[in-house]
Amino acid sequence: MNLIKIDSTLCTKCGMCFKSCWNDVFRVDKATRQPYAAYPEDCVECNYCEVSCPVGALTVIIDYAKPMASCYGNK
Amino acid sequence: MNSIEHFGKVISTDILIVGHGISGLSAAITAKEKNPALKVLAVDKACVGFGGKANKGGGHISYIPEGAEETYVEYHTRNLGDYLNNQDRLRRYAHSTVKTLDKWESWGVSFRARDDAFQAHPIIPWKMFVVDLDMLIPMAKHARQAGVEFMEKVAIVDLLTDGDQVCGAIGFDLVTAEILVFKAKAVVLANGNQNWRVMRMWSSSRGEGIATAWRAGARMRGAEFGSFVNMISVEHFQVSYGSENAMFNAKGEFMDDRADLDGNLKDTFGGADLGGTQSISMYKQVAAGNGPIFEDTEKNDYPSTPQGMNIVPEVGRAADNWFRPFAHKWWHLLWEKNKMGGYKTSSKMKEVAPGFIGEFGPVNVDDNWMTNIKGLFASGDICAGGIQIFGAVPAPPGRNRGSGLIAAVYHGIHAGPAAADYVTGLEKPGQIDPVQLQALQEDMLVPLYRSQGVTAAELTWKIQCIMTPVPNSALKREDRLKAALAETLALKAELPKLVASDGHSLSACIETKAMVLCAEMFFRASLERKETRGWHIREDFPSRDDSANPYWVDLENVGGEMAVSRTEVPLNHYVYQPG
Numbered sequence: 049m050n051l052i053k054i055d056s057t058l059c060t061k062c063g064m065c066f067k068s069c070w071n072d073v074f075r076v077d078k079a080t081r082q083p084y085a086a087y088p089e090d091c092v093e094c095n096y097c098e099v100s101c102p103v104g105a106l107t108v109i110i111d112y113a114k115p116m117a118s119c120y121g122n123k
Numbered sequence: 124m125n126s127i128e129h130f131g132k133v134i135s136t137d138i139l140i141v142g143h144g145i146s147g148l149s150a151a152i153t154a155k156e157k158n159p160a161l162k163v164l165a166v167d168k169a170c171v172g173f174g175g176k177a178n179k180g181g182g183h184i185s186y187i188p189e190g191a192e193e194t195y196v197e198y199h200t201r202n203l204g205d206y207l208n209n210q211d212r213l214r215r216y217a218h219s220t221v222k223t224l225d226k227w228e229s230w231g232v233s234f235r236a237r238d239d240a241f242q243a244h245p246i247i248p249w250k251m252f253v254v255d256l257d258m259l260i261p262m263a264k265h266a267r268q269a270g271v272e273f274m275e276k277v278a279i280v281d282l283l284t285d286g287d288q289v290c291g292a293i294g295f296d297l298v299t300a301e302i303l304v305f306k307a308k309a310v311v312l313a314n315g316n317q318n319w320r321v322m323r324m325w326s327s328s329r330g331e332g333i334a335t336a337w338r339a340g341a342r343m344r345g346a347e348f349g350s351f352v353n354m355i356s357v358e359h360f361q362v363s364y365g366s367e368n369a370m371f372n373a374k375g376e377f378m379d380d381r382a383d384l385d386g387n388l389k390d391t392f393g394g395a396d397l398g399g400t401q402s403i404s405m406y407k408q409v410a411a412g413n414g415p416i417f418e419d420t421e422k423n424d425y426p427s428t429p430q431g432m433n434i435v436p437e438v439g440r441a442a443d444n445w446f447r448p449f450a451h452k453w454w455h456l457l458w459e460k461n462k463m464g465g466y467k468t469s470s471k472m473k474e475v476a477p478g479f480i481g482e483f484g485p486v487n488v489d490d491n492w493m494t495n496i497k498g499l500f501a502s503g504d505i506c507a508g509g510i511q512i513f514g515a516v517p518a519p520p521g522r523n524r525g526s527g528l529i530a531a532v533y534h535g536i537h538a539g540p541a542a543a544d545y546v547t548g549l550e551k552p553g554q555i556d557p558v559q560l561q562a563l564q565e566d567m568l569v570p571l572y573r574s575q576g577v578t579a580a581e582l583t584w585k586i587q588c589i590m591t592p593v594p595n596s597a598l599k600r601e602d603r604l605k606a607a608l609a610e611t612l613a614l615k616a617e618l619p620k621l622v623a624s625d626g627h628s629l630s631a632c633i634e635t636k637a638m639v640l641c642a643e644m645f646f647r648a649s650l651e652r653k654e655t656r657g658w659h660i661r662e663d664f665p666s667r668d669d670s671a672n673p674y675w676v677d678l679e680n681v682g683g684e685m686a687v688s689r690t691e692v693p694l695n696h697y698v699y700q701p702g
């Protein structure tokens with residue numbers, strides 16, 4: 049699974065990561081307004097959140113060992 | 124009986140646009156332009172300016188220059204559409220690409236090198252240039268200025284109908300799971316096609332719009348053509364652009380493509396840039412013990428082309444007139460990561476494999492983009508197969524790179540005004556039936572009320588394992604199609620066990636149901652077409668059948684069962700015939 053890391057010392061809680069993720073990976077904590085990756089299993093490593101973060105607080109660490117359905121099949 | 128307010132928050136609009144990807148935005152802007160007095164509301168699971176596929180891709184744009192329209196229509200019909208395209212519609216499209224570009228540019232998108240567009244194909248008179256990938260942001264801004272209203276993080280699930288007329292939709296908020304009931308005089312489904320969530324950048328199209336239309340009684344056409352396969356890197360899963368021209372088997376032999384295929388297929392396939400046969404060549408090589416397949420990155424010319432320089436970083440920055448600041452920043456970040464973390468060695472030989480995408484968009488519409496349900500329109504990838512402008516190719520128009528975006532805009536600028544005209548002339552809007560609403564609401568929410576069962580992720584993985592293998596989806600044969608259909612129907616029987624715990628996972632359940640439904644459509648339609656035509660390639664029927672008039676394969680929802688039928692293509696009425 050990919051890891052989505054937010055450096056809370058840099059994060060301004062602007063919400064751009066939540067806005068830019070088209071796979072609905074993020075939620076925003078109601079009390080602290082802090083976005084976090086609630087569904088990292090649905091991340092497709094497009095990096096849109098990372099390029100959209102205005103202060104460089106977010107990093108997507110790609111898991112290159114994720115399973116992929118077989119393209120040749122077994123028949 | 125309860126009032127409709129009892130079932131959820133009620134939102135009224137004249138036109139409901141489902142999906143604000145590029146086609147939904149185009150439809151919304153032009154519907155509003157056509158009749159500014161109408162309320163146009165566009166809703167999407169994603170946020171405005173970020174949804175869908177337009178901003179995740181190459182940003183290539185192809186168009187047909189003035190004067191070359193008929194050459195294109197003939198070439199496409201004979202070589203790509205394979206006589207299944209509606210030649211009248213293709214001709215109208217061919218005469219509209221320049222106008223479509225002008226309209227699209229007027230919404231503030233950043234075209235690059237339009238004046239420098241190059242000849243993109245040795246035979247087809249397609250010209251190509253590029254657009255920067257943040258294109259949806261200015262389009263959304265323009266839409267807002269025009270008065271279009273938006274809702275974000277909204278999943279639309281089912282349509283509300285009054286007799287044969289649409290009168291609204293039901294859905295929910297992804298974040299809060301609040302139920303939303305939309306009263307609408309017309310609905311435009313612009314929520315993309317089906318790609319079964321296999322390929323990363325294509326993962327927003329999960330076929331729910333197709334399933335939504337189907338459950339309401341919309342007809343499907345051309346469902347056997349959702350078989351788009353690209354080349355991907357085995358190490359980092361992304362498309363390896365251009366590798367199709369630089370592939371070698373494990374013995375080091377250059378894969379002179381198509382050489383191993385039946386001679387008839389060579390005539391069927393013209394020389395467009397990406398054919399349905401590359402993946403089959405790879406599969407055959409591997410089956411013969413010559414795998415795996417490698418791309419010789421030094422022999423791949425694509426990265427140094429003007430459009431490739433915008434995407435593949437090794438060769439540096441594109442020339443000024445081609446340079447796209449956002450595309451450069453975004454693609455380069457990904458490729459840098461893939462280079463550092465994805466590739467296991469620094470060898471120039473990189474393993475590649477067929478990457479199943481699908482591009483399944485069979486919603487059937489008429490010349491006004493309306494389905495067989497009154498007031499229900501479709502626009503973009505969702506109906507790019509079903510409209511039959513392009514014939515025997517997966518949507519968006521199959522093999523011609525750069526035709527997806529412009530086709531999606533073209534759809535939008537016709538579907539939007541058609542919906543506006545429909546609403547303007549509507550004498551008696553339909554009424555929402557609380558009984559129907561209650562039944563649909565219960566069906567939508569039921570996964571939330573189960574305490575145990577299967578998750579959407581488990582079933583999604585299983586359906587991906589059925590769709591992905593080349594021998595199931597790209598190189599078809601009756602026994603394999605029947606086996607794949609049986610596996611799909613076994614999964615269908617598991618759908619009533621789906622469980623969800625919140626809005627996000629409820630949406631995943633609805634998507635999984637759509638994936639299973641679309642797989643069933645694909646295999647049933649594929650079994651019906653007993654010939655090879657375009658991207659529908661049958662190992663057991665390797666040639667095109669010219670003994671009778673060609674036909675379209677239609678699917679209809681008859682009391683919950685999938686009825687398969689054929690409609691003859693009115694070939695005598697068209698200019699081009701086989702031969």
Ligand SMILES: Cc1cc2nc3c(=O)[nH]c(=O)nc-3n(C[C@H](O)[C@H](O)[C@H](O)COP(=O)(O)OP(=O)(O)OC[C@H]3O[C@@H](n4cnc5c(N)ncnc54)[C@H](O)[C@@H]3O)c2cc1C
Binds near residue numbers: 169
């Ligand atoms: C990696 C990649 C590369 C590509 N490269 C090119 C290229 O170089 N040139 C080119 O011309 N084309 C290219 N394409 C194709 C092109 O991007 C598409 O044809 C086009 O964007 C389709 O637009 P659309 O609006 O019809 O659908 P989409 O872009 O799929 O938009 C559908 C929208 O509907 C929303 N939605 C889905 N279900 C629901 C629901 N139930 N409720 C509410 N909203 C929903 C989605 O969130 C999405 O925003 C590429 C595509 C990809 C993925």
Ligand code: SF4
Binds near residue numbers: 103
């Ligand atoms: S985009 Fe960056 S700064 Fe803004 S909320 Fe997300 S992590 Fe924080």
Ligand code: SF4
Binds near residue numbers: 068072073091096097
């Ligand atoms: S990388 Fe893409 S899919 Fe993953 S969290 Fe970021 S925006 Fe979402």
